[in-house]
Amino acid sequence: MSGLNEEFNAKSIIHIDMDCFYAAIEIRENPSLNDQPVAVGGSTAGRGVLTTCNYIAREYGCRSAMPSFKALQLCPNLIILPVRHDLYKSESKEIRKIFKKYTDLIEPLSLDEAYLDVSEKTSNPYELARDIRNEIFEKRNLTCSAGIAPNKMLAKIASDWNKPNGQFEVKNNQIDDFMKKLPVNKIWGVGGKTSEKLSSLDVTTCSDLQQFDIVMLHKYFGKFGTNLYKLCRGIDDRIVVSNRERKSCSVERTFTHNVMNL
Secondary structure, eight states, X not given: OXXXXXXXXXXXXXXXXXXXXXXXXXXXXXXXXXXXXXEEEOOTTTTOBEEEEOHHHXXXXXXXXXXXXXXXHHOTTOEEEOOXXXXXXXXXXXXXXXXXXXXXXXXXXXXXXXXXXXXXXXXXXXXXXHHHHHHXXXXXXXXXXXXXESSHHHHHHHHTTTOSSOEEEOOGGGHHHHHHHSBGGGSTTOOHHHHHHHHHTTXXXXXXXXXXXXXXXXXXXXXXXXXXXXXXXXXXXXXXXXXXXXXXXXXXXXXXXXXXXX
């Protein structure tokens, strides 16, 4: 990968991901829930689903987008709280204020995660990520995880590495080895159908995918094949877009009855 995309590999990107954000806020607001399995989501009376849940609930197999009734089957003592949009939005704004103390180049992905470009800072990016996480905990009493890397894809992957309440860095000289061992479904843009197709080609790791040349990948995946060729080598030239419109709150809404027309 030497010599490829040097400008972007010189960057320092931090991806911050709040730990089970909605549930963590609810527990902070009601500390008696601290050692209980807690979820935020729809009622079991209808066809509600979980928006998120804390790590105690996840130990029972509960997860986001799971029907609430199924979550209660797995974890009978699960406390399911209603979604409070305004509270989560307000908290997200406060966390964004902390980000702005470290950089103006912030790209929010949702209420609970964002990219920060700290390339122009003289401080070590790993230490900056640690400082940001510490300040969020000290001022907001919430934990988050961070990934530090030369580009957005690697930073997002890295933020999952030491969750919860941890951080991980992929340095420029570590990219080759890191990518070779990485499961291919961790690549940005690889969803269910692409994963299935890759599996049919006996591709499970990025090392496997690197055996295909760009012509073959284009044959199998069209335009996205060109992207795959670069992404499986840890190359991602997307920049942090600070004026990017944030996605929705990612709240699941399931109707009580089937809806034929919207």
